[in-house]
Amino acid sequence: MDMRPEPFEPPAPIPRTVPPSMLEIIRTVFRNPLELWGEPSYTLPWIKTSFVGEKTLIANDPGLIKHLLVDNAANYKMAVVRQLVLRPILRDGLLTAEGAVWRRSRKAVAPIFTPRHAKGFASQMLAQSELYVEKYADADGAVFDIGNDMTELAFAILSETLFSGEIATETDNFADDVDDLLHTMGRVDPMDLLRAPSWVPRVTRIGGAKVMAKFRRVVRDTIEKRRERMEREGDAAPSDFLTLLLRVAGPDGLTIEEVEDNILTFIGAGHETTARALAWTLYCVANSPHVREAMEEEIDRVLASGAEPVDWLDLMPWTRAAFEEALRLYPPAPSINRAAIADDKWTSPKGERIEIPAGITVLVLPWTLHRHTLLWNKPRAFMPERFLPENRDAIHRFQYLPFGVGPRVCIGATFAMQEAIIALGVLMHRFRFDMTAETKAWPVQRLTTQPANGLALRVTARPRASSIS
Template sequence: MSTALPATNSPGPESAPRPFRAPAPVPHAEPLGFFGFIQTATRNPIEIWGTRAFKEPYVRGSWLGVPNIVINDPDSVRHCLVDNAKNYVMQPLRQRLLRPLLRDGLLTAEGQLWRRTRKAIAPVFTPRHIAGFTEPMAARSEQMADRLEALEGRELDISHEMTLLTFDILQATLFSDDIASEPEGFARSTRDFLGSMGRVDPLDLLGAPAFLPRLRRLKGRRSMAYFRGLIVETIEKRKSQMAAGGNDVPNDLLTLLLKADGLSRDEIEDNIITFIGAGHETTARSLAWTLYLLSQAPEERAKVEAEIDRVLPTLSHPSQYLDALPQTRAVFEEAMRLYPPAPSLNRTALAPDNVGDLEIPAGATLLVMPWLIHRHEMLWDRPDHFIPSRFLPENRDAIDRFQYLPFGVGPRICIGASFAMQEAVIALAILMRRLRFDFVGAAHPAVVQRITVQPDGGLPMRASRR
């Protein structure tokens, strides 16, 4: 393995406006120690990283006698998560955190169950099927623009508003408006669900048995019960519709799960909660971060607005937006670089492995962290700054496939990646064509990890008509 990684993605002429430095926890210079690590990891996991993790191709450590290896080198990422993916299974700590929420959903299932579930769901996410979703994506984005126009001048938490939007789009596309939920109640429950159930508990870090209660997650039980009840009601409604026959049963995610061979009732519920409780949340957070970053970079916002004003009138269908709006797409991709929706991809090695001069023993924890790789000093020029031009078509070849991992990588790459990209560009184009968003917080947001990367306390913004 090389000891240095090439810097890429030069931002352009020195005369260009100074880019915005996106807020993030400051890496610590000294080791945290045992108790400091537990305290920091339970408060905010992305604060555990020291300066070495952002500078070196790999970092070795151990926890409770288990070797921990952080890999930041793109070639090593490819080897471990693609070429030799069968040697790496889900890491126990990750599963202890996520399985209480998602149980046997696609994100946490393994082995034959994962393969069976992914095969059942795959038809929903073909390019042709996703293109059919773009009209409802656009329609629900227009409705959100109407809502925000009516609230013009008021201080809004744009994170909350984007949760409402992505839930509405999820409803209209993957579940054909059959989720029986009031949007505001759903958004509040999502916040409580991820904010409580998604927190690391000290018992998780110490490898305690699952039957011991995690006090930090007790608050989330009410939202868990809410989601489970919502799912049962949704399933029963659709099953009655399917039993009645006729041609009006939608061929959406819900129907495909109910028709899938070998999936139990509990597994169907688990997959629905994975999508409605977590799947939409990643896009919501990324949209909110994009609008915040643009509010801090007026010159970048002006480029997006100019592109939208120039291009949108020439397009006949929202399925064309993604390819026709490279500047809009670039700001969203840069936001996902700075605030990756899934900040960690953790595995356990089943057998010993070698990557160059790096030895990975059996049982070692392998840490592939988009949070680190996306801000790594040897991979990116000015890695902490908002520079969307990195992702313009003429610059994309400079980005290694395995140094940018917003949707994961390898066999377990996010099945909804194309769906999310279409949704995000359509939503940004429609909202920003009509509205301008300005940050009104007293200070820049603190960044915390609660499964997704979130702004602590939300993102206070005002929307005004352009």
């Protein structure tokens, strides 16, 4: 008999049972879009509705999602509201560029994120993780904001691997700078919902101009310092993401503005998704003793074997499963927004025909998709067992989209997975993370799914745990 307790159900908004009014929609989208979705979004394979005066299709059927984002992806452009929120921050970075600009950027960035190249970063990821966790060495049960800490750790890894530690930050509190940027710029303004042109002022973002200017200044200083080093050292300069982008700048490659936008995208958003997922993983594991026990045994065994960090992803199925389950419950990118360019249609295996008219907004919501009652057993529960190797085949490719899918799938997915497992291996080998009276977790959507008030966890050294090096 299985004597384990019922799985932990981490906090999340309860699906609405009554449709919101227009005023409620505007208030909720500004406060926290995750609180907007009603019960049908979690129980039906698709919904056709009207959202702020716009015809909208919400797609939860894996076959329909495949059609929209893969089979006929060319017929779907970025939705207007998404671009109104993100383009002021990222401009023509990889997340927001379209058409020829996007193709140029994707081609330029792709070589650094091939699986083979990403695996080459493993030793740096390990070194940065071990260096960072020294902050907990004398913790002795102290409480830390793990949400903030994981942002700092992920930034340290990104800075070292993609920029050789040469991002020209002005202060040491970069995590606070990121939070300021997302709080002021990374949320939907009422004017966005009304599709007002970008030149119409967004009152909610007035305070973001100073933060945005600071980030742009960091990027320009970083570019200038690397250019000087490339001129001085030639081929001896670091052959990293930053150098790669600068080498493809020019008439036949990226403009210098596009280089700047892509650097800002990876500094501001490239580490944010992994950081949030790491924090949610540690929080869920802190509430799941049997999962933590399995992970600690696995991590200790693999590290004791002397396995290279590049192999940890394959050697730690429980650790990987816990991270993937946290990605399911708290997907870093909780919505994928598109708009149909031309009329389209799709027929389900049961013969149900869906007409998709030109101009309709199409929403694929990993937030609701990953919690859908037709697709998951106990969808609100933290159950990493779903992702263990013997169970993975039961998960449809298009019901689980933590990194998106199709032509615009996250280019750094392999990098992020490897980074997360190495970081978790280091963290949980040496320390244990526990709940406290101050832990008040609540997910809120900004650019990513982040804890509204941080994640306060108690950190204690594990008995007999030692450094890996």
